[in-house]
Amino acid sequence: MTHLPSGTQWLHSRVDINGYEEYSGTEYRSAGCSEEYNVIERNLEHAGGEESLMLEGDIGGGLVLQRQLYIPKNDPKVFRIDSSIIARKVGAGSGGYSRLVCLRVHPMFTLLHPSESHVSFTAVDGSKHEIGPESNEQFYEGNLMPNGEWMLIDKCLGLGLLNRFDVSQVFKCLIHWGTGTVNLELWSEERPVSNQSPLRISHEYEVIDLF
Incomplete structure (x- = not known):
């Protein structure tokens, strides 16, 4: 994913690992990571409308992982992702509830200047944090x-x-260097889902000029 105004490439991608992944469990690369996704809805920008893409992948057990990608028409600097684990065909013997699932958002970002990069945020309790590569995983x-x-900052x-x-929508966050x-992960709570109670995480990215 390249940010055209600054010419910076943020998402890290290789043949075996894509820059942005989502899982349906707490385990690394659990269902949702490598499944085939189908485009179920496509809206191309026209007449000032919103450009969006909706994908859906079968993650087994009557569940699908659905992801909508879009750029809000009222804020074109923002890239937004709305993801859900939805129960489609859960067995009758389960009372309408699925297996335990957790929506785990796993983006991998490239660091052009690792020693000059850190993650900065203000916590729920008001405390301020700056987390560098020496912290490994937290x-x-x-x-x-x-x-x-939270913000990934490249001071250079x-x-x-x-x-x-x-x-x-987020139960915990993970930073892994x-x-x-670096990975900046968002984890939902872990619970069964039903037709009436999907798991959702809506989040967005924006490149900020710090100078």
Whole structure:
């Protein structure tokens, strides 16, 4: 994913690992990661409308992982992703509820200047945090979870990648630093879903000029 105004490539992508993945469980690369997704809705921008794409993948057990990608027409600097785990055909013997699932958003970002990069956020309790690569991997939940947004900052570029999310949909956040990469993950609660109670995470990204 390249941000055209700044010419920066944020998402890290290889043949075996794409830059943005979503899972249906707490396990790394669980169902939803490598399943085939079908485009079920496509709206191309015209007459000032909103450009969007909706994808859906079968993750087994009567469940689908649905993802809508769009750029809001009233805020074209923002890239928004709305994801859901939805029960479509859950067996009658289960009382209408699925297996335990967790919507885990797993983006991998490229660090052009790893030693000059960090993640910054204000937690729910008002405390301020700056997390660098030396922290390796760290979960944040409860009052220490980011209060609706966190930012990956590259001080050399003078740019930040701001990720906003709904704290009511996110149970915990994970920062994992790799070699020249970082994951900023959003995890929902873990629970069964039914037709009336899907799991959802809506979040968005915006590149911020810090100079």
